[in-house]
Amino acid sequence: MAVIKTENLTYIYGEGTPFEKKAVDDVSLEIYEGEMVGVIGHTGSGKSTLIQHFNGLLKPSAGSVYIDGEKLWEDKARLREIRFKVGLVFQYPEYQLFEETCYKDIAFGPKNMGLDEAETDRRIRETAQMVGLKSELLDKSPFELSGGQKRRVAIAGVMAMKPKVLILDEPASGLDPKGREQILSLLKEYHQATKSTVMIVSHSMEDVARYADRILVMNKSKLFCLDTTEKVFHRSEELSSMGLSVPQITRVFNRLKIMGVIPERDVYTTPYALKLVLGELGKE
Amino acid sequence: MIKDITIGQYFPGISPVHRMDPRVKIILTAVFIVMLFVADSIWGLIVGAAFTLVSFMISRIPLKLMFKSLKPILPIIIFTGVLNLFFIKSGDVYFHWKIFTITSEGVRTAIFMAVRIICLIIGTSLLTYTTSPIDLTDAIERLLSPLKKIKVPVHELAMMMTIALRFIPTLIEETDKIMSAQKARGADMETGSLMKRAKALIPILVPLFVSSFRRAEELALAMECRCYHGGEGRTRMKQLRMTVLDGYACFYTAAFFACVIAVNILI
Structure with a gap:
């Protein structure tokens, strides 16, 4: 069963004012349990607005959202439960840290859920380990940590609620290449360990190609496609016509195919490319 | 959503009132306030009200906004109106019941004050409707x-x-x-x-x-x-400049002011 489903979802900013703008236009999609989905799209294409509907932060102007088969906004009191089910990590989440210690900050979500002390403690230690925070850091103030560590604390704060779906808006933006790599691979590990659904909004085609099972492409407020990675990157001409690109390695191999050097065309990760090239060399 | 709160009430436009020098606008608004208080008869006040309305028309601000700016002060208008109505005891008595007395002078003052307050609010909000907050601070800086x-x-x-x-x-x-x-x-x-x-x-x-x-x-x-070191010797990219338009505006205000004084003397 689809864990997230939308039907003709439309959202208009500033409805009824001269500044009216359609941010999400007639989007119908289904996200299945246990998937890792990458969300890509140009700046202002409606990605962030779309994901804020999945945990009831925004109310659709038209259409509906179902989480686990339950229609949102039918009963406003249920929204809080939904937010524990669908964890949303905003862009630059380190700016929302507020407690004196990292421990207390991670505890904010579980406490709001009404969990008891022992369970909260267990979850904090578990998620801290998952995001690679050393236990001695838990008693430090989040404001003393480095940018990358702060981000881990913030992500742990959402993970500790053990949501069925974890959605992250640009979790790796503003980090150095090493930090990016670490954050993304810890998300992959989290995905594999918990078997939960993970959605990652990203600008980097390379990252999406490496980590996602399926890719959701937004273009000018509309859903362009939601399909497997191979199929999405197969449409490289269409993607580049809307200002998006395919991974660099895919571009290289597309060109190689045109030149007739290598038969394969759908290459989108470096490890796979390496294997392919080594295979070709082996033949000779 | 919290975003919907409007800060200031600037309503962008290209009318002559919008294009005026903000300094002149502030000074003329002050003159306008004086004008309203100089007027001491109903006729003088009508001239003041006409000035307000004509200025509003020239600015091409929707009338809806004019009423919107009046809404928050409606209780004050009613309150002063009621006070004036019942507590002024001079003039012909229209109505008397226990301690409540309504006199001709009371009615006159009540209407007079209400019109004066309404004009005051509309006139001053015209300033904030037609001037962006940044222009306003610029002008205040120059005037001060x-x-x-x-x-x-x-x-x-x-x-x-x-x-x-x-x-x-x-x-x-x-x-x-x-x-x-x-x-x-x-x-x-x-x-x-x-x-x-x-x-x-x-x-x-x-x-x-x-x-x-x-x-x-x-x-x-x-x-x-960018080498900012306070206001000493600082020049501006957007210079405030007075134009012929401001001359007309001054003339227009002066004409109405003269009318008010004339009405005061004649009636």
Whole structure:
């Protein structure tokens, strides 16, 4: 069963004012349990607005959202439960840290859920380990940590609620290449360990190609496609016509195919490319 | 959503009133206020009201906005009206019951004061409707600049005001974002006792303060990088310039003022 489903979802900013703008236009999609989905799209294409509907932060102007088969906004009191089910990590989440210690900050979500002390403690230690925070850091103030560590604390704060779906808006933006790599691979590990659904909004085609099972492409407020990675990157001409690109390695191999050097065309990760090239060399 | 709150009430446009020099606008608004208080008969006040209405027409601001600006002060108008109606005891008695007396003088003063307050509000809100907050602070700075002689930090005050105005939308956006983020972690801001709700604000206020300080530091650094060192010898990209238009505006106001004085003398 689809864990997230939308039907003709439309959202208009500033409805009824001269500044009216359609941010999400007639989007119908289904996200299945246990998937890792990458969300890509140009700046202002409606990605962030779309994901804020999945945990009831925004109310659709038209259409509906179902989480686990339950229609949102039918009963406003249920929204809080939904937010524990669908964890949303905003862009630059380190700016929302507020407690004196990292421990207390991670505890904010579980406490709001009404969990008891022992369970909260267990979850904090578990998620801290998952995001690679050393236990001695838990008693430090989040404001003393480095940018990358702060981000881990913030992500742990959402993970500790053990949501069925974890959605992250640009979790790796503003980090150095090493930090990016670490954050993304810890998300992959989290995905594999918990078997939960993970959605990652990203600008980097390379990252999406490496980590996602399926890719959701937004273009000018509309859903362009939601399909497997191979199929999405197969449409490289269409993607580049809307200002998006395919991974660099895919571009290289597309060109190689045109030149007739290598038969394969759908290459989108470096490890796979390496294997392919080594295979070709082996033949000779 | 919190974003919908309008800050200031500037209504962009290209009417002659919009294009006037903001300094002249402020001075003429002051003259207008004096005019309303100089008028001491109904006829004088009608001239003042006509001035307000004609100015409003010229500015091409929707009439709806004029009523909107009146709404918050409606209770004050009614309150002063009622007070004047019952507590002025001179003139012919129209109505008498126990301690309540309505006299001709009372009715006259009640209407007079109500019209005066309404004109006052409409006239002054015309200034804020047609002038952007930044132009307004610019003009205030220039008008107050003589005070520099007595060591009032006019430029600094104006700069602070400009920066504050500039960052209001940014802060609103930031607050919105932090609120959403905390709501996503299950923060509950809408239910519970007053104490509980006040406590629920901590997760929003702390990050907001932290980011404001960070922003302030960054801004200070950026200003220093561009060699900002206070108002001494500083020139402006957008010079305030008086044009023929301002001359017309002064003439127009003076004409109405003269009318009011003439009415006062004649009637």
